Amino acid sequence: xxxxxVEMLMHDKTKFLGLLIGVAFTAFLVTFAMGYxxxxxxxxxxxxxxxSSAKVWVMDPAVSSAEATINMSDSSLDSVRGVAGVxxxxxxxxxxxxxxxxxxxxxxxxxxxxxxxTLSGSxxxxxxxxxxxSVIIDSGGTEGKLQTPLSKKDVWSYDGSHLQxxxxxxxxxxxxxxxxxxxxxxxxxxxxxxxxxRPLLYTTTSNFKRLIAGEKRYITFIMVRPVxxxxxxxxxxxxxxxxxxxxxxxxxxKKETVMWFMINSEDVGDMVNMVVLAMLVGFGVTGVMLxxxxxxxxxxxxxxxxxxASAKQLGDMIFTQVFISAVVGSGIGIGIAxxxxxxxxxxxxxxxxxxxxxxxxxxxxxxxxxTAAFISLRPIKNMEPAIVFKL
Amino acid sequence: xxxxxxxxxxxxxxxxxxxxEVKALQGITLDVYENELLMLVGPSGxxxxxxxxxxxxxxxxxxxxxxxxxxxxxxMNDDELTTFRGKNIGFxxxxxxxxxxxxxxxxxxxPLTVASRKRAEILTLASEMLEAVGLSGKEDVKPSGLSGGExxxxxxxxxxxxxxxxxxxxxxxxxxxxxxxEIVMELLQKIIKEKGASMIVVTHDNRIYKYADxxxxxxxxxxxxxxS
Numbered sequence: 160x161x162x163x164x165v166e167m168l169m170h171d172k173t174k175f176l177g178l179l180i181g182v183a184f185t186a187f188l189v190t191f192a193m194g195y196x197x198x199x200x201x202x203x204x205x206x207x208x209x210x211s212s213a214k215v216w217v218m219d220p221a222v223s224s225a226e227a228t229i230n231m232s233d234s235s236l237d238s239v240r241g242v243a244g245v246x247x248x249x250x251x252x253x254x255x256x257x258x259x260x261x262x263x264x265x266x267x268x269x270x271x272x273x274x275x276x277t278l279s280g281s282x283x284x285x286x287x288x289x290x291x292x293s294v295i296i297d298s299g300g301t302e303g304k305l306q307t308p309l310s311k312k313d314v315w316s317y318d319g320s321h322l323q324x325x326x327x328x329x330x331x332x333x334x335x336x337x338x339x340x341x342x343x344x345x346x347x348x349x350x351x352x353x354x355x356x357r358p359l360l361y362t363t364t365s366n367f368k369r370l371i372a373g374e375k376r377y378i379t380f381i382m383v384r385p386v387x388x389x390x391x392x393x394x395x396x397x398x399x400x401x402x403x404x405x406x407x408x409x410x411x412x413k414k415e416t417v418m419w420f421m422i423n424s425e426d427v428g429d430m431v432n433m434v435v436l437a438m439l440v441g442f443g444v445t446g447v448m449l450x451x452x453x454x455x456x457x458x459x460x461x462x463x464x465x466x467x468a469s470a471k472q473l474g475d476m477i478f479t480q481v482f483i484s485a486v487v488g489s490g491i492g493i494g495i496a497x498x499x500x501x502x503x504x505x506x507x508x509x510x511x512x513x514x515x516x517x518x519x520x521x522x523x524x525x526x527x528x529x530t531a532a533f534i535s536l537r538p539i540k541n542m543e544p545a546i547v548f549k550l
Numbered sequence: 551x552x553x554x555x556x557x558x559x560x561x562x563x564x565x566x567x568x569x570x571e572v573k574a575l576q577g578i579t580l581d582v583y584e585n586e587l588l589m590l591v592g593p594s595g596x597x598x599x600x601x602x603x604x605x606x607x608x609x610x611x612x613x614x615x616x617x618x619x620x621x622x623x624x625x626m627n628d629d630e631l632t633t634f635r636g637k638n639i640g641f642x643x644x645x646x647x648x649x650x651x652x653x654x655x656x657x658x659x660x661p662l663t664v665a666s667r668k669r670a671e672i673l674t675l676a677s678e679m680l681e682a683v684g685l686s687g688k689e690d691v692k693p694s695g696l697s698g699g700e701x702x703x704x705x706x707x708x709x710x711x712x713x714x715x716x717x718x719x720x721x722x723x724x725x726x727x728x729x730x731x732e733i734v735m736e737l738l739q740k741i742i743k744e745k746g747a748s749m750i751v752v753t754h755d756n757r758i759y760k761y762a763d764x765x766x767x768x769x770x771x772x773x774x775x776x777x778s
Contacts, residue, residue, distance in 0.1 A: 163663065167651045169651070465606075466636055466661045466664050467636015469629060544608045547643060548644075
């Protein structure tokens with residue numbers, strides 16, 4: 160009966176191809192949507208990813224993401240350094256500033272202050288930050304936001320802003336004003352783009368405090384590396400107990416950040432809705448196609464039933480046909496999604512094929528297909544085999 | 551007196567079509583004997599096909615008793631009926647109803663495959679049956695590659711391959727030209743005599759009446775005449 164089911168499935172090549180394309184499209188859609196979503200989420204914890212040597216992150220107990228933060232007192236750094244098992248601990252300062260460009264335009268930046276001594280957390284070459292008042296800028300996933308006038312006559316002009324003047328990308332040596340203080344662009348980096356996209360400005364702690372004055376608490380995160388004989392999880396627990404600060408491993412921090420986005424970000428909510436909608440459409444199409452395929456072959460099933468095929472045998476045939484379509488179709492769809500991921504994968508495109516994306520694509524299609532098979536059993540069960548006498 | 555193979559008494563079957571009720575069979579009583587070729591004739595819509603559907607357990611009925619090989623089919627559930635049909639009844643349809651995806655031999659083998667017989671046995675029996683209907687060498691040809699007469703021969707081989715005691719043929723010659731129809735009827739007559747089966751043939755084709763042992767005339771869901 161297995162062979163009959165397979166031959167029945169593949170007999171009409173056009174129909175079979177249509178079925179495969181439908182299933183493949185759904186698998187592709189689900190896998191690609193998951194990859195796209197994962198890409199955005201990866202950008203959400205870009206700060207953690209680009210500081211891969213920090214295995215433990217310490218923060219205020221109320222903080223649950225790399226996105227929404229509140230600062231800690233400077234003494235917290237000493238407290239963390241005092242915990243046994245800490246190989247090193249360096250502070251990271253986050254703040255928002257608005258910079259004035261030379262033509263009079265302004266732009267918000269997320270400012271990342273790194274430890275003066277180690278420059279840990281800065282893009283390379285980090286020693287550029289030792290130049291007085293210097294910053295390293297980064298587009299952070301934005302486009303066309305790091306601009307300065309093309310012509311010298313439009314730079315810090317005495318006759319006011321030259322907002323319509325032609326511009327070029329900011330580069331080494333360009334000057335901006337932040338809180339009326341002069342900063343010099345020492346370099347342009349290309350780190351992991353952010354979600355939501357925003358221009359970034361890296362500088363030293365001392366310069367950070369110069370630019371963002373008047374705060375009582377500056378340290379946002381403390382990045383910690385454990386000594387060799389202790390795991391990040393153990394050290395995180397130890398730091399939490401000793402300092403009453405929140406300390407978690409970088410992997411856990413990434414997960415918490417993703418969860419935070421899922422719960423708090425309206426953008427992510429909209430994105431999830433779009434992904435779910437795309438999945439539902441794909442699943443609906445697949446389900447209907449599989450059901451139609453069985454329904455169109457109803458008379459052949461009636462012939463088999465007239466000849467003594469049991470309900471179980473007919474059910475097995477339907478499940479065989481649906482399973483083969485689902486496995487082959489989803490294989491093609493996931494294959495195309497993986498291939499496309501290789502082709503379009505770039506720092507500017509938020510796509511990341513995580514291990515779970517093809518799995519969700521595959522099992523999603525299988526579940527929908529099996530549901531369609533169950534639904535298809537109904538007309539088979541209810542059919543009067545006497546339809547074999549109808550022309 | 552020959553043994554009774556099929557016996558129907560006071561069979562009533564109605565179809566509900568919206569508010570209208572159609573009385574398809576109005577108290578049919580009929581016996582079919584062993585080794586008999588019985589023809590069921592009458593105008594379209596008189597209930598011939600409905601009657602053979604009931605008789606073969608393919609269609610439920612409202613009242614009456616229907617026995618095949620001594621078994622009361624009205625008392626059987628769907629699974630029992632399916633198994634019973636698979637063992638004891640062969641079908642030949644007007645539109646052949648061959649599975650287009652299967653070759654001639656695979657189509658012939660269907661009742662054996664459904665009964666989960668051994669592969670070697672299936673191939674031998676199906677091959678012998680194809681030879682008996684004169685289609686040796688066409689084993690691997692799909693239905694689309696066969697003429698109408700050849701397709702009906704495959705359908706006949708399929709109906710007989712599992713040695714059923716009772717064969718139901720619905721308009722077996724109406725899709726065929728006269729010559730092919732004659733060949734098919736001669737073949738059916740020859741095979742049932744050899745195998746000792748009984749057969750009901752539903753037909754409009756008066757050219758094949760000569761093959762019948764008895765002819766049952768139906769009209770408006772009733773038997774109006776039985777002729778020998």
